[in-house]
Amino acid sequence: MREIERKFLLASVxxxxxxxVRVRQGYLAQDARAAVRVREVAGRFWLxxxxxxxxxxxxxxxxLSAAQWEQLWPATGGARVEKDRGRVDLDGAVAVVDVFxxxxxxxxxxxxxxxxxASAHAFVPPPWVGAEVTxxxxxxNRSLAVRGLPVPG
Numbered sequence: 001m002r003e004i005e006r007k008f009l010l011a012s013v014x015x016x017x018x019x020x021v022r023v024r025q026g027y028l029a030q031d032a033r034a035a036v037r038v039r040e041v042a043g044r045f046w047l048x049x050x051x052x053x054x055x056x057x058x059x060x061x062x063x064l065s066a067a068q069w070e071q072l073w074p075a076t077g078g079a080r081v082e083k084d085r086g087r088v089d090l091d092g093a094v095a096v097v098d099v100f101x102x103x104x105x106x107x108x109x110x111x112x113x114x115x116x117x118a119s120a121h122a123f124v125p126p127p128w129v130g131a132e133v134t135x136x137x138x139x140x141n142r143s144l145a146v147r148g149l150p151v152p153g
Contacts, residue, residue, distance in 0.1 A: 003050075003059045003113065004120050007139060009130035010097065010108035017086040017097050026076020027142050035142045038064065038072045041085075045069035054135050055120055079145045090126060103148050109139065 025039040034051040045064040052058055064072070083100045093112050100107040110129055114120040125132070133139040138150035 001059050003057045004055060004117055005111050005113045006055060006120055006132060006134045008110045008125060008132050010110050011130055013097055013099060013108060014088050014128045017088045020084055020086045023085050024082050026073060027079040027145050028072065028075055030142045038069060038076060040069060053137060056117060081141055081145045104144055107149060
């Protein structure tokens, strides 16, 4: 599946954000252009492979059993993120709002997915979003999991 999204920093969580879920994810393998992760969201478990960077990436995902998750999760030590994830509607699009904790406490990001590259480029961010970090690899979840909070600049 092809994923088209833009990512933004947030100074605060926007009004209207709801449907919060807890997310734990850890990385099993990664290089500059690809990653394999396991994720738990609201009691369901996933294995995901992502390839690419920037606004368009490829993604494959399969659901895992709890037993499979329990076998794989220990292998992600030192490469994990934990966050609360909410959603906010944006006139036809949906922003996913991530509020990180643990070593990444204080970081808030919004990701907006699009059906086409053209719609992604045409998107005008609402005033509550901060700087766009779509093309900054330091703000990718796998980089955050391994390297921690980016140093400004």
